[in-house]
Amino acid sequence: MSKLSLIIKREYLTRVRKKSFILGTLLAPVGLLIYMLVVFGLTKYQGGNEIKVVVLDDAKMIQQIPDEQGVRFIPAGTKTLEELKEEVKQNQIDGVLRVPPLANFKQKEHTVFYYSEDKLAPDKSNLIERRIAGKIKEFKMDSLKLDAEQLKQLESEVSIDPESINGKEDTQSKYTAGIGLAVGGIMMFLLFFMVLMYGQMVMRSVMEEKTNRIVEVMMSSVRPFDLMMGKIIGAGLVGLTQVVAWVVLSGAVSILVPMVMGFDAPPPTSIAGAPEIDPEMVQGTGLQIMSELSRQNWPLITFSFVLYFLGGYFIYASMFAAVGSAMGDDLGEGQALVWPATLPLVLAFYIVSMAGWRNPDSGLMVFASIFPLFSPVVMPFRMAFNPPWWQVAISLAMVIGTAILFVWLAGRIYRVGILMYGKKVTFKELGKWLFYKG
Amino acid sequence: MILSVQNVVKTYGTYRAVNNVSLDVPKGSVFGLLGPNGAGKTSLIRMITTITAPDEGVIKLDGEKLNARSPEKIGYMPEERGLYKKMKVGEQLLYLAQLKGLSKHQAVEAIDYWMVKFDIKDWWPKKIEDLSKGMQQKIQFIATILHRPELLILDEPFTGLDPINTNLIKDEIRQLNESGISIIFSTHRMEQVEEMCDHIVLINKGQNVLYGEVQAIKKQYKQNLYRVETEGVLPTNIPDRFTEVSRGKNAVTYQLHDESQSNELLKAFLQKDTRVTKFEEILPTFNEIFIKRVEETDQEGAE
Known part of the structure; x- marks a missing residue:
């Protein structure tokens, strides 16, 4: 071995074996690991146990909503609000969601009421709002006899594509600079x-x-x-x-x-540009x-x-x-x-x-x-x-x-x-x- | 000649550290490199060990001009020495030996040999910083000789060693010398020079001011002093041609004009009744020669 390579070897090995190097090298990924565990833990954390929510929907706008992220939606069936409130008191269910009928189809803001003993966690509240809004939209479309496909075609997305005037092929988009x-x-x-x-x-x-x-x-x-x-x-x-x-x-x-x-990456359907675009993604x-x-x-x-x-x-x-x-x-x-x-x-x-x-x-x-x-x-x-x-x-x-x-x-x-x-x-x-x- | 230094000059900026020095180190000798602080010894050693290159002149090792392979034939223990503190004893020795051109296998073999010899077999995994200063010095010595250099340069090798370890290293140096390794020995301890060296050079102000065989130099500087020791009272009326220099209770020292007078002096004593117990020529110590020669050359420089 040449003298230079002997020196390089010693300089390299003594440093790489140092505790401070090993610590510094491991700390970054370990930090990332902890960060990811915390983030995943928080997303997995449902803000408590699953809650059972009975949906009381007088206008029959809303059909079955699939259970999701710790919220179980249960149709009210024939029960009245008072009966349901009683069930809440007896802890058979966690809350009652009353969806009043729409005044007309032009109404944009719509208020639904949630009856419960415990306060609704913000993330669950958001989820419920989005799901109900989605269902109301479907209901409106159905009632107006609108075609979902055609509606989708009406939507446009616009982005500026910077073009070089030198005639050379340019592949920039609005995200290039960022x-x-x-x-x-x-x-x-x-x-x-x-x-x-x-x-x-x-x-x-x-x-x-x-x-x-x-x-x-x-x-x-x-x-x-x-x-x-x-x-x-x-x-x-x-x-x-x-x-x-x-x-x-x-x-x-x-x-x-x-x-x-066991954290699922976004399900395959949504990557392929599924019709139902999740607003949170x-x-x-x-x-x-x-x-x-x-x-x-x-x-x-x-x-x-x-x-x-x-x-x-x-x-x-x-x-x-x-x-x-x-x-x-x-x-x-x-x-x-x-x-x-x-x-x-x-x-x-x-x-x-x-x-x-x-x-x-x-x-x-x-x-x-x-x-x-x-x-x-x-x-x-x-x-x-x-x-x-x-x-x-x-x-x-x-x-x-x-x-x-x-x-x-x-x-x-x-x-x-x-x-x-x-x-x-x-x-x-x-x-x-x-x-x-x- | 194992080493031949010819008209070597080394200048730092405007300061001439080594000024036209020539000397030869005979093969197999223990060669004393002496001189006061700042005389240029370290500058000279650094050139011999290829750490620096002379501005003028030539240095030959075993008849060959110093070259890239020369360091492998030289072992150098500087006065300001040190080791990598965080390294293990074994790794440290292995590294230094490999830098001197030994293969890993050869190096391990040599390290084992010396560790057994110095009775420190189990030191391999110890860290240098955990050893005492004297122990570190032993390791340093081993590191210097692992590659069996032809020329060994030791700068104050005994500083910091206790008398037992001093003797141990001294014995090793002697054995190495007997096995054919030439040694350059730089020190201020004149009694060690007299004890160990057969040749010396004295450097002052970058110049070679005294150079030769130890015995020849002593003869050259002797002042024909003879000392007589007697039992009982010292005799009086010794002839005047013997100049008395000093007198004690049972001993007297004379200075003779000529060494051939020594027998006459002894005869003069034998004719007396007093019993002579000791008769010796007093040779100058290297301490005296050193001081005398340095003072002389300092004056020459001042003139």
Whole structure:
């Protein structure tokens, strides 16, 4: 095994075995798991036991309503309201729902009365309202001899479809901008977070070796550049491991939990666009978002995420490695060196969150997505809005070039700094180190 | 020669840490690298261990210019030493040995050998941070020699060790030396230099100011001092050509013009009634030589 791969292996394994890493990696999916359990538990929770509701319907508008979500609808038959109230008192049933006849067919608002000892829970109250409204609608249609099919044909849905006038095929819809923002935002946040977190991990690890004094022993076995690169690559792999673990575990949780909990995904009929559209499922929107998401160029987005992560990570991790090597045992003293390495990243984050979402193609955004200290965070955000390919090409070339340059520069600072003790280091000093020989 | 340093210069910014140093370390020797603090010893060692490269001059290990394979032939225990605190003893040793070019199998074998030898077989799963400082130092020593270097460089190897462990490490160093490993030994403890080294170099202000075999240097710096110890009262009227330097109750020290006079001095004593119990030449200690030579070169620099 080469020395570099030995170093990478050690750096990787010691981190991955750490309790804090395992905890951090498991915490996100476990958090999701708990969240889902709570949500499912709450939806499953019927607000108490099943209630029996007798429907007293003088006008015979309502036929049988199927039992649902803890509400059992029972037709009143020949019983009178007074008799039913008595049954409520004797706890044979939970409530009586009296549906008065309609004054005329134009009446829109209609009030029904519920007699009970216990208050009706809000979710059950909503459900009953919707079901009764549905039945009244059917009754009206029947009475007016309207054809349900024809009525449905009268309904129209309108959405703006932005078209490019350049004649190129455009597949945008009214959801494109929103989806772009969401996808771009998530990408940007993930990159910002990962680069900062793992970059600083490299810095701490460099400082630790220096204060531990192991570094001189290491230097007599391996080249300083190998040690630095081993550290950067090892920590980077830990970062990728964590992201992959998060994605896989969260995916598993969100698939397995509903299965185990017996929570039905929406029944197949409703997905196929069943005639009876449930008002609580904004299904059309859901489908459109799904199709919009699937229309995103995922291979390109994933590819650019990885490239920009690697580019950005190498740029910032090498800066942090150089800073770490120059710092002594005292973290406080080194703060002056740390902020210049953090600032551009934070600035890029601000540019996107302040200006980016309003107009992803503004001049500032174009500049920020090409400037290599910003672009690893900014360009992945813009990727969701189909930026011109030449801007992407320039941006990528600059990120890769800058990453190589920064790694080289950091290597030159690192090899001097790592063996330097008891000296407060300034930027001027760092500059001088660049030109030291051997 | 296991190591040959030729006209080596190392400059940091405007500070010349090593200024044209040349020296040869004979194969199989224990070579003392001496010098006051800040003399350039560490800078020189860092170049020999390939941590840094000389600005000028050449360093050859076993006749070959230092190259990428050289670190595998060198074992270096720096004065400022340390280990990965969170790592287990075994993992740590395995890692360092593999970085020195041993295969995993070879490394495990070597680690087992040394752990048995130092009677610390069951330490493999212990964390470094749970060991005492002296124990850590033992591990550090093992880490330095696991790959059987041809040249072993030890910088103050005994600091922080109790007398028992000092002797243990000392014995190991001797055995390693007897098995053919050359050793460069850097220390401020002059009694250790006299005890262990056969060759030395003294560096001051980045320059080689004294260099050679230990015995030859002692001869070179001797002042023909002879000390006579007697039983009973010291005799008087010893001839004037023997200059008396100091006198105690039963002992007297003379300075001779020439070492060939030593027999005459003894004869003069034998002619007296007093019984001589001891007669010896007083050679300078390395402490004295060290201080003398450093002061001399400091003055040369000041002039």
